[in-house]
Structure formats: C-alpha cells, structure tokens
Amino acid sequence: MAEKQFEPLIIGFTCNWCSYRAADLAGMSRAKYPPNIRLIRLMCSGRMDPEFALKALRSGADGVIITGCHPGECHYLEQNYKALRRYLLLRRTLKQFGIEPERVRLIWASAAEGARLAQELTKAVEEIRALGPLSWHNVVAADGDRPLELQHLEEVAA
Amino acid sequence: MSEERVGVYVCHCGSNIASVVNVEDVAVWAKEELADQGVVVARDYKFMCSSLGQELIQDDIKEHGLTRVVVAACSPHLHEKTFRTACNRAGLNPFLCEMVSVREQVSWVHTDKELATNKAKAMIAGGVERVVHHQPLEPLHVPINPATLVVGGGIAGIQAALEIADSGFPVYLVEREPTIGGHMAQFDKTFPTLDCAACILTPKMVDAGAHPNITLLTWSEVERVDGFVGNFTVTVRKKARYVREDVCTGCGICIEKCPVKVLDQNFEAGLGYRKAVYRPFPQAVPKYPVIDTENCTYFKRGKCKACQIFCPTQPNSIDFEQKDQFIQIQVGNIILATGYDLFDPRRIPQYGYGRLANVFTSLEFERLCNAAGPTNGDIVLRDGVTKPKSVGIIHCVGSRDRRYNNYCSGICCMQSLKFAHLVKERTGADVYNFYIDMRTAYKDYDEFYQKVLEEGVHFVRGRVAEVTDAARKPGEEGKLIIQVEDTFIGKQRRIPVDMVILSAALQPRADANEVAQKFGIACSTKGWFIEKHPKLDPVATMTEGIYVAGCAQGPKDIPSTVAQGAAAAARVLGRIQMQELALEPIRASVIEEKCSGCRICNDMCPFNAIIFHEDRMVTEINPALCQGCGTCVAACPSNAITGTQFSTEQIMAQIEGLLMFNVEGELIREMAYA
Structure with missing residues (x-):
C-alpha cells in the first residue's frame, strides 16, 4: 500500500482589494486549488506583520x-x-x-487574476509539500526557548 | 471559556455550498465543539441571505441574547452588508458580525467533500475565535463640502464644471494657460460631422466664464492638496498676469500697441505670432490678456510700458508690480481633467520633422486650416504661399510602435481622415493616407471613412519607413519622398508629395506623475491616471473624492471626453447630495502610553495621517486621513498602534482558530479557551 501523502497546512494572507478578490474570482470561475490553504483577509499586504507568519508556523502551519x-x-x-521588504x-x-525560507511565499495577484492565483496556490502547496512537515522539534529545544541550530554552532565553535 | 454568546449560521446557498460541504454536519459540529469558544447556537439554512434567513439570525440575537454572529456563506464582498444590517436591525452592533467565505473559498474551489468540510469547519473556528475580539464600532461620518475643484479647462473640465454649476453648486475651475478651451480650441473642424470646433466650444467657454457658480482661476496651478474626501483644502498659485482683472475691460488696445512680436509656440503651434502682452486667441475666456515677462521689453530692459500708456481704463489695468498669489479653497470633491501632450515627432528623426520644412504635425495642420489661424485657413507650405499639389498623411506616429508607445491613440485615424477630406476639399491636391490598420469604430465614424474613400483619397497600408528630400528618380526633385512598404502588394514604394502631415500620438502630460502624487491617485507606468475600475467605475479613482475625466485617463475623442466630464460631474453631484459620507471605521490609532516616540511608523503612511508631537514625543494618527491599510500597525515595535476591525488580537485569534485541526480533520491544537 502506498504511503499516505503528506498534506501540508498553509495559512494565506490576502489583501482586501486585489488578492482576496482574486480568491473570490477563482471561486466564481470554479478554478480549483487544494484545500490545504486557509485564507485570512487583511485590508492590505502592508498590514502583514511578520509575527502573523511566525504565529502561524508556531501554531501548526507548514507554510505561509x-x-x-x-x-x-x-x-x-x-x-x-513595505510588505515586500x-x-x-x-x-x-x-x-x-x-527553517526553510521557502515555507513563506509571496504572490502578487490582481483582482482579475483568479485563475492565476489558483495556479500559484496549487504550486505553493506542492512545493511546501515537498519540503515535508515543519518540525519544530528539530529546530527548537524541548523547552521551546533555544534554537537547536545555535546549540549546534556553539558545539562546533568549542 | 469565552464570555461572548456567539451564533454560527451556515448557508447552503441552494446547492452551491451544500453540494460540496456537509453543512448540516458543520452546524452540529460548531454547536458542540465550539461551545467553549462561546457558540450557543449554530444553524444551517438554505439561503441565509433571504429575508427568512436574516430573520433567523435576528430572532436568535433577541432570543438567545447573542453578542456575536458568524455567517459562513459567500464572500463578504457580496453579503457582508446584508448580514451587518440584519444584526443592526436586531440591535446588535453591525461590526460584531463576521463572515466566512465557504462558497468562494471552499465549495467552489475544492472537490473532495470530506476535506472541504474540514476546511469549512476550520474557517468557522477561525471566524468564531476572531469575532469574540471584535469591538462595536460606529461608521465615521464626514460632511461633504458642496464646492468642487475642476483641474483643467479643456472640454472635459468645462463640461464637468458646467454640469455641476448648472445644478446649483459652486465650482472652481483651475487652468494653467491664460484661457480655458484646451486643445479643442486649437482645432479647425471636428470629426465626423465637420462642425467647426470653435462654433461648438466657444459658447461653452463663455457659459463657464459667466456662470455665477463657477470661479474661473486661469493662469493658475494647484500647488498643494490637503485633506480628504468631503474636506479638501487646495492651495492654488495664481500666477501674476500683470493685468488687473478687476478693471480690465478686455478691449485689446494694449495688445494692439505692444511693439514686441513673439512666435507663438503654444496656441499657434509655432506657425503664428502673438504680442508680448497677449491672449491666446480672440475668443479667449477670460478676456484679460497676460504679459509674457520673458519677451516684454519693460521686463527685459525696464523701458517701453506702451501697454500701460495706452490702456484706457481708470485706474490703469496694467500692473507691472503684480505678484503670484496663493489662494486657498475648500472643496469636497476634485475632478482631474488635465488632458494630454502631443508626441514630439522629432523623436522619429527619419520622418524629418523639424529638419524638412514641409513636414507638419497634426496640431500644426489644425492651425493651418483653421480660418482663425495664421494663414486664415489657407492650406499652404511652410513658405506661406505655395499650395501643395500632393499631401501625405502618416498615421500612428508614435503610437502602436514598440519604440515609443505601444497603445493606439484612438483618434488619429479619424483625425487623418478629416485632414484628408479638408485637403481634398480646399486644395484639390492628391492625398495619400499611410496607415497600419484603419480604426473607425463608434457612431458615424466608418461612414465618414467610406465618404473619404469615395472622394478619391489614396490609402496605402504600411508603416512609413522614411520621409526624405533626397531625390533618386525623375519626378522626385524638390519633393518629399515617402518610402513605404505597401503591404497589400508586398512592394516598396516611393511616393513624392509636397507636404507631409504626421498624426502624432496622444501622450500623458509630462508632469502626470507629479500631478498624480499631488492628488494622491495612481498613475500607470506610462502616465495615464488609473480609474477605479476600467469598465464599471471609469471616472472614479481609488482615492475617495477624486475623479478623472478626458484624456488624462487615456487617449480619447471629443464625444468620449465630454461623456466622461459629464459622468464625473454626475458622480460628484451624487456625493454632494448625500451631504454626509459614512466611511468604514477601519482606522488605526495610537495608544499614547505605549508609544515610545521611535517614529518608525512616521514614514509608513502615504496619506500623511501620522503626526508626531515633538513636545510630548508621541505619535498621533488623524482618523479622518487614515485609510485603514494597517501598515503602521504592523510596523510598530511596541504594539502601540491598533487597527480597528483588523487588530492583532483578532488576526492572531483567527490564525489559532484556522489551525484547530489539520487538512484531514485531526485535532492538532487545543483551542485557546479550552
């Protein structure tokens, strides 16, 4: 029996004027994309506080x-x-x-690009799927405070 | 455990949602599993947006004492207003309602029913977690100043100003030239009816000039724009005319007596002369002349004053001491009708404009065949006497050309056909039109083309390679030779003519970007002002209270320009009639105690809504200027800025809710309140 495919969980942030409307349009034109993505509406990508991404990754998302x-x-x-920066x-x-930086992705989509957004989201799901589950256990110590990477570096230095 | 009492409503949308998402299951699940998050009632219904569906929510609000509502249905862009209004009717603040788009984002885009249902549940969990952090809000009401600023006194601006003024509201019409009228005032005839442009335009100019509701500010430019929809404060620089408008009668004696002749590069397109004290053309509105200080002998050498000596008014109208004035005006709405610039054909050296005397631009030709123009309407060569025996008209000069402008200027085909007709009618010369495609869409335009075809005008399909005076064959001596590939016969042709007219492209104003920035609107990379929606909202812009009309938005002919001017006026009138505008209360505000005065947010705002108080070292946000994008909220390192309706708490909570379980529906995280 084939092993069950890993299903990444992804949080998407959309802006009220372009990309959220692109998502609406994707729906209206019945463009398909995988159900791994759950969207949040912001007024502008400028509202995207990087903390939101960290929060999502910390709370179980495999990608943003x-x-x-x-x-x-x-x-x-x-x-x-500003969002780009x-x-x-x-x-x-x-x-x-x-953490693989590829887990966070930026997509520009105008309100007219429903089909393109659906394609881009599909692509993003596949690429994040390829990265595998985000495993904090390999990154952060059990107490949740120290990044393991640093510990490793310290050992090398010593 | 949440203290709020949340109602969850899952819509079937007929079968739109229900065919993919197991809505009954979702509703039962929400009531059971989200009870800790405050859900006290959850229902599914065939059409939530129907009056029965709305009543369902209203009844629950009253019966169950709901304090929050989550509607899982279509996109909030479709029905958010509907459900907010329903909540309001039942006495619940409309902003305590949250919509979850399970149609556009779930049932219409996913096919696997189980996974879609899982996602719908997660999205509802996100909505419930978010809604408990919502705050009751009141829409912002801003009064609308009934006065309007129209920038640009071409036909678009004149039309807009007249429409508004005729409806009884004040208009300020600002024009940078000494007279209103714009490009249309320079034209001879207008296609396809061949009306004389002046005959149809000047009455409108006079109306605008004499209208009790229109304040004409010519020879003026907008310096600064402050404020926001309904309450703009505009600073206008009224340039010194050196002629007192309060006493000048416009008799024109000063112009007559002025000894200085200047080549008129502007109105006469370099073909005619004006004086150093001048008005661009006899029917100018207003009638007051302007002194051109660069050429006036008095300003150059301190002597002459002929205009002042001969001015018959008491007191004297000529005032050499006049200074630029800055006028502040208060308006509620602004219409930008700043027009276009003509493409400079010198950029295409192979067409010889500026080098070969008898190559003319379209605007020069307009002046040439205008009865009020420098030749009194005689179509003659640059020498001023010789009538051309053959004329070549080149289309698409600077348009539809990757080297210059990709777009089609829209008007050049018709304009060139008009030229062909006028040349034929007045000189009987042979006329050749060189075109790529003939574009004569719109009412009566193609009929005009047919007519010109019947008049015996020659049409050659192909882009002209070169205009040269180097004769190679007999018969070419002393002529301008047009080298072109006739694409219908697939051959190179050399056509000798006496005169060449270049139908130059319409281009955005050279300072379009600057103007767009001044008014806070968007401009395409080319420089055309961007409308709110290219089809459904063609005269509004993304900036509330600012509208565009005419060629500033893109190349267009006179009928479309007038239509846009009138459309912009209609939009503004609608706004004025409302008297008050309710704005979404999505605004950022600073918690002063938390603000460290670091000023990181200060540069974030493109609307200048952020003010820094040097004395208290804190930042403040002007809620009337704030547009609610939230960039400053995200930027603040001390979390001192909050954004209503999109607060950090709301979004963080929504993230938690959305991640309640994974794609397969397995619980991956205990909820915050559990």
Missing part, C-alpha cells in the same frame, strides 16, 4: 503565503512594497532559525 496587489497597483499607493526580512529570519 502572503499575497497582495502587484507592485505599483496597491490600493494604498505603495504599502505592498518585510517578507524578505522574514525569510532571512526564518533561515537563521533553521
């Missing part, structure tokens, strides 16, 4: 998707650029924690 309006098309003029920082931070 941030979506927003295309650059230059932000409803609030330029806040998606935070996203890049977040990926770096995750890497330092020993």
Whole structure:
C-alpha cells in the first residue's frame, strides 16, 4: 500500500482589494486549488506583520503565503512594497532559525487574476509539500526557548 | 471559556455550498465543539441571505441574547452588508458580525467533500475565535463640502464644471494657460460631422466664464492638496498676469500697441505670432490678456510700458508690480481633467520633422486650416504661399510602435481622415493616407471613412519607413519622398508629395506623475491616471473624492471626453447630495502610553495621517486621513498602534482558530479557551 501523502497546512494572507478578490474570482470561475490553504483577509499586504507568519508556523502551519496587489497597483499607493521588504526580512529570519525560507511565499495577484492565483496556490502547496512537515522539534529545544541550530554552532565553535 | 454568546449560521446557498460541504454536519459540529469558544447556537439554512434567513439570525440575537454572529456563506464582498444590517436591525452592533467565505473559498474551489468540510469547519473556528475580539464600532461620518475643484479647462473640465454649476453648486475651475478651451480650441473642424470646433466650444467657454457658480482661476496651478474626501483644502498659485482683472475691460488696445512680436509656440503651434502682452486667441475666456515677462521689453530692459500708456481704463489695468498669489479653497470633491501632450515627432528623426520644412504635425495642420489661424485657413507650405499639389498623411506616429508607445491613440485615424477630406476639399491636391490598420469604430465614424474613400483619397497600408528630400528618380526633385512598404502588394514604394502631415500620438502630460502624487491617485507606468475600475467605475479613482475625466485617463475623442466630464460631474453631484459620507471605521490609532516616540511608523503612511508631537514625543494618527491599510500597525515595535476591525488580537485569534485541526480533520491544537 502506498504511503499516505503528506498534506501540508498553509495559512494565506490576502489583501482586501486585489488578492482576496482574486480568491473570490477563482471561486466564481470554479478554478480549483487544494484545500490545504486557509485564507485570512487583511485590508492590505502592508498590514502583514511578520509575527502573523511566525504565529502561524508556531501554531501548526507548514507554510505561509502572503499575497497582495502587484507592485505599483496597491490600493494604498505603495504599502505592498513595505510588505515586500518585510517578507524578505522574514525569510532571512526564518533561515537563521533553521527553517526553510521557502515555507513563506509571496504572490502578487490582481483582482482579475483568479485563475492565476489558483495556479500559484496549487504550486505553493506542492512545493511546501515537498519540503515535508515543519518540525519544530528539530529546530527548537524541548523547552521551546533555544534554537537547536545555535546549540549546534556553539558545539562546533568549542 | 469565552464570555461572548456567539451564533454560527451556515448557508447552503441552494446547492452551491451544500453540494460540496456537509453543512448540516458543520452546524452540529460548531454547536458542540465550539461551545467553549462561546457558540450557543449554530444553524444551517438554505439561503441565509433571504429575508427568512436574516430573520433567523435576528430572532436568535433577541432570543438567545447573542453578542456575536458568524455567517459562513459567500464572500463578504457580496453579503457582508446584508448580514451587518440584519444584526443592526436586531440591535446588535453591525461590526460584531463576521463572515466566512465557504462558497468562494471552499465549495467552489475544492472537490473532495470530506476535506472541504474540514476546511469549512476550520474557517468557522477561525471566524468564531476572531469575532469574540471584535469591538462595536460606529461608521465615521464626514460632511461633504458642496464646492468642487475642476483641474483643467479643456472640454472635459468645462463640461464637468458646467454640469455641476448648472445644478446649483459652486465650482472652481483651475487652468494653467491664460484661457480655458484646451486643445479643442486649437482645432479647425471636428470629426465626423465637420462642425467647426470653435462654433461648438466657444459658447461653452463663455457659459463657464459667466456662470455665477463657477470661479474661473486661469493662469493658475494647484500647488498643494490637503485633506480628504468631503474636506479638501487646495492651495492654488495664481500666477501674476500683470493685468488687473478687476478693471480690465478686455478691449485689446494694449495688445494692439505692444511693439514686441513673439512666435507663438503654444496656441499657434509655432506657425503664428502673438504680442508680448497677449491672449491666446480672440475668443479667449477670460478676456484679460497676460504679459509674457520673458519677451516684454519693460521686463527685459525696464523701458517701453506702451501697454500701460495706452490702456484706457481708470485706474490703469496694467500692473507691472503684480505678484503670484496663493489662494486657498475648500472643496469636497476634485475632478482631474488635465488632458494630454502631443508626441514630439522629432523623436522619429527619419520622418524629418523639424529638419524638412514641409513636414507638419497634426496640431500644426489644425492651425493651418483653421480660418482663425495664421494663414486664415489657407492650406499652404511652410513658405506661406505655395499650395501643395500632393499631401501625405502618416498615421500612428508614435503610437502602436514598440519604440515609443505601444497603445493606439484612438483618434488619429479619424483625425487623418478629416485632414484628408479638408485637403481634398480646399486644395484639390492628391492625398495619400499611410496607415497600419484603419480604426473607425463608434457612431458615424466608418461612414465618414467610406465618404473619404469615395472622394478619391489614396490609402496605402504600411508603416512609413522614411520621409526624405533626397531625390533618386525623375519626378522626385524638390519633393518629399515617402518610402513605404505597401503591404497589400508586398512592394516598396516611393511616393513624392509636397507636404507631409504626421498624426502624432496622444501622450500623458509630462508632469502626470507629479500631478498624480499631488492628488494622491495612481498613475500607470506610462502616465495615464488609473480609474477605479476600467469598465464599471471609469471616472472614479481609488482615492475617495477624486475623479478623472478626458484624456488624462487615456487617449480619447471629443464625444468620449465630454461623456466622461459629464459622468464625473454626475458622480460628484451624487456625493454632494448625500451631504454626509459614512466611511468604514477601519482606522488605526495610537495608544499614547505605549508609544515610545521611535517614529518608525512616521514614514509608513502615504496619506500623511501620522503626526508626531515633538513636545510630548508621541505619535498621533488623524482618523479622518487614515485609510485603514494597517501598515503602521504592523510596523510598530511596541504594539502601540491598533487597527480597528483588523487588530492583532483578532488576526492572531483567527490564525489559532484556522489551525484547530489539520487538512484531514485531526485535532492538532487545543483551542485557546479550552
């Protein structure tokens, strides 16, 4: 019997004006994507506090998707650029924690791109599936305080 | 254990949701498993949005004393208002209702029923966890100032201003040139009816100039825009005319007496002359002239004053000491009708404009065949006397060309056909039109094309490679030779003509980006102002209270421009009639005690809603300017900024709820309150 496929759990953050509407459009045009993604609506990708991503990863998500309006098309003029900066920082931070930065992804989607959003989400699920479950046990010590990676580095240094 | 009493309502949406999600199961589950989170009642219903469905919720609010409502149905963009209103009717603050989109995000996009049902449950858990953190809110009411600012006095701006003024509301019409009228005032005839442009435009200009509700601010530019929808404060720089508008009668004696002749690059497109004190054309509105300080002898050498000496008014209208004035006006809405610039054909050197005398731009030709123009309407070569025996008209100069502009300027085909007709009618010359595709959509346009075809105008399909004066064959001497591939016969042709007219593209104003920034609206990479929706909201912008009309939004002909001007006016009038605008109370605010004064948030806001108080070293957010994006909330390192309706607590709780169980439906986390 084939082994059961790993089903990653992914939290997606959408902006009210573009990507949430793209998700609406994906529905209206009956575009399909896997049910592994659960979406949260924000007013703007600029509201995306990197802590939300950390919270999701800490609470059982295997990946996080941030979506927003295309650059230059932000409803609030330029806040998606701020989202982009935070996203890049977040990926770096995750890497330092020993977590694959690919678990956090950024997708730009306009309100007209329902089908494209569905495709991108599908792709994201497959790629996060390939990374396997996010295992904090390999990253953080049992007491939950110290990152194991650091402990390992200390040993090497010594 | 939550203290709130939550009601969960799961909609079947006919079979739209119920065919994929086991809605009955979801409702039973919610009541049992989410009881600790405060769920006291959970129901499923065929159509939640129907009046019976809404009554179901209203009755429960009253009977069960619900303090929060979660509706799992379609997208909130569709029915959030419906359910908020239902809650309100039952006495529950509408913002205590949360919608979960199990149709657009579950049943319509997933096929596996079990997994879809699991996801629906998780989403409802997220909604329930979130809704307990909701706060009762009141919509923000802002009064709407009935005055309107129209920027740009071309036909779009004039139309918009007149529509609003005729309805009885005040309008400020700001124009950067000395007169209103815009490009249309320069044209000779308008296609396809061949009405004289001045005959149909000048009465409107006069109406706008004399209208008791219109304050005309010509020779003026908007310097600064503050405020928000309903309450803009606009600073206008009224440039010095050196002519007193309060006493000048517009008699024109100063213009007559002025000894300085200046080539008019602006209105006459470099074909005619004006004086140093001038008005662009006789029917200018307002009638007051302007002194061009760069060319005026008095301003250059401190002598002359002929205009002042001959001015017949008492007191004298000429005032050399006049300074720029800054006027502040209060308006509720703004219409931007700033028009277009013409593509500079010098950028295509192979067409020879500026090098070969008898290559003209479309605007030059308009002036040339205008009876009020420099040649009194005679179509002649640059020497001013010779009538051309053959004329080549080149379409798509700077449009539909990857090197310059990809887009179609829309009007050039019709304009070129109009030129062809006028040349034929007035000179009898041979006319060649060089086109890529003939685009004559819209009412009576193709009929006009047919007519021009019947008049014997030649049409050559192909993009012109070169216009040259280098003769190679007999018959080409002294002519302009148009080198083109005739794509219908697949051959290179050389067509000698006396005159070439370049139908230049319409381009965004050179300062469009700057203007867009000033008014806080979006601009495409090209420079056209972006409308709220290209089809369904063509004159509004993403910025509340700011509308666009005419070519500033994209190239268009006069009928569409006028339609947009009127449409923008209609939108503004609708707003004015409302008197008050209710805004979503999604706003950020600073908890002063927590603010460390680090000022990280200060640069985050594109709406200038964040003010820093130097004295107290704290930041404050102006709720009237705040648009609610939440970027500053996310930026604050001390969690001193909260955003209503999207607070950190709400989102964190929703994350927890969504992650209650995994894709297969196995519980992966104990709920926060369990």
